[in-house]
Amino acid sequence: MIDLLKRSVPIRSESAMVEPPKIQFDIQHWHESERFIGEPKPRLWLVEGIFPMAQAALVAAGGGVGKSFLLLSLAREVAAYDGSWAHAPYLFGGALRQQGVAIYVTAEDDAIEVHNRLNTLGEIPKNLYVIPLPDAGGAVPLFAPDPATRGPAATAAWQELERQLKTMPELRLVVLAPLQPLCALDLNVPENAQFVCSKLAALAATTGASVVVSHHFAKREASNPEQAREAIRGTGGLVDGVRSVYALWNPKVGEVIDICETLEVDYQRGCVVQGGVVKANGKANLNVTTYLRDRSGLLIDQSKALRCANPTEEDLLRDLKEAIARAAVDGQPYTKTGGNGVYERRHELPETFHSVGKHKFSHWVGVLLGKGELVAAMAEGSKMVKWLDVPDGPVANGRACFRLGHVGRSSPGGKAEIIEVDLL
Known part of the structure; x- marks a missing residue:
């Protein structure tokens, strides 16, 4: 060239x-x-x-x-x-x-x-x-x-x-x-x-x-x-x-x-x-x-x-936002509360979050929603605006693709990944 x-x-x-x-x-x-x-x-x-x-x-x-x-x-x-x-x-x-x-x-x-x-x-x-x-x-x-x-x-x-x-x-x-x-x-x-x-x-x-x-x-x-x-x-x-x-x-x-x-x-x-x-x-x-x-x-x-x-609250907010964004991309999005809430699924998050309380998670998600760094979206077949995503993520833009399976880890403390289920 x-x-x-x-x-x-x-x-x-x-x-x-x-x-x-x-x-x-x-x-x-x-x-x-x-x-x-x-x-x-x-x-x-x-x-x-x-x-x-x-x-x-x-x-x-x-x-x-x-x-x-x-x-x-x-x-x-x-x-x-x-x-x-x-x-x-x-x-x-x-x-x-x-x-x-x-x-x-x-x-x-x-x-x-x-x-x-x-x-x-x-x-x-x-x-x-x-x-x-x-x-x-x-x-x-x-x-x-x-x-x-x-x-x-x-x-x-x-x-x-x-x-x-x-x-x-x-x-x-x-x-x-x-x-x-x-x-x-x-x-x-x-x-x-x-x-x-x-x-x-x-x-x-x-x-x-x-x-x-x-x-x-x-x-x-x-x-x-x-x-x-x-x-x-x-x-x-x-x-x-x-x-x-x-x-x-x-x-x-x-x-x-x-x-x-x-x-x-x-x-x-x-x-x-x-x-x-x-x-x-x-x-x-x-x-x-x-x-x-x-x-x-x-x-x-x-x-x-x-x-x-030695995480600060700002660090934890940044990491939580990233984890929520990746979960949406992976087809396993979080909700603020409930069965798919970040607290209920906290063990899929980095180890730092495992001991965080339910009210603290709710507060943090509220802060990110208030700043516009997260949005709550409605997915096809749902009647509620509940799925969390970043503003330009797939769920937020109507491209949600939910995947079957559970969230697991390749190694202790490792990166979360989807373990898919073969439905044959």
Whole structure:
């Protein structure tokens, strides 16, 4: 694919090729009372609450933290995902919601490094494309100063990349990692940062994919979300110009030691990394995710393990919502009370919930219903609105498919699964 990156690409001034931009809309076509009526369309997510579809996003971290490997893992999961809610993997602290073609362009890792990392992640899916630029002609700038005006411009390489991406069917994710080697512009200049972000946003809008670029921190320490946002290299226009910014940082040593003790692992420098959305336009998952680095260098989400060790009520609400959503997908939905109530079936839930009282369950379900994170739905053949589901789940949308059998566990404390009954 992308053979344009095997050769030197001259910069072509966009201003020399096209007329000055004109307004592309008619105000009369955007009358509020006519355009914005009824329920708004739900936002589509690549990773729920983290990376929106058809939008540009930024992932930032210090050097060597592990952002590139984590993004490669995301690309692989998008390409391998079967689309089932029950099997949705969690990445960057959210559930994967899209399946399809994923393209990962790396300006730093060569083919050997990419191959080693992909082998670590498992079977390589057919919908994954990885372009290691060191073995594909080297990194060519996608954005550079216009030779005539010295203002920011897209190069011929960007135009060819954009053309190829628009021809890819079922494209869901494009990763450019990292941004700096692919950009010959000074990103400390607001005009340059805004130009780059506008091009990334336009690519996302025209392809419908989530476009994610990685970027480095400036040489400053960050140990929480606020410091991480301030540490992102370049002008604030880079952060402000994308829909979502996710940062990774190293927590302070004392916090790392406590986390290692909780997880019962040996402390090593750099073994614990935290991450989260540090900027979002609109609704987003603002929880901090804690990662543990494995032997291969991949960051593994340990948030659930930490919540189980010392859960807060917010943690329990999140886990209860997830369990209710998965039960609906699996064809064994819960009700608030009664024979199918969450209390009566609490032993199907994670072990943390086994000793929770009936009134506490009723309260928690009421809280989730009140927030709109859960809904009560009516299924075919039922005369009552009682089955619990998330708003975009199958039961809530009239696609309930009840399965015979009972809920069992493959191992003590393991994941709940449906044990089907053969009715012959």
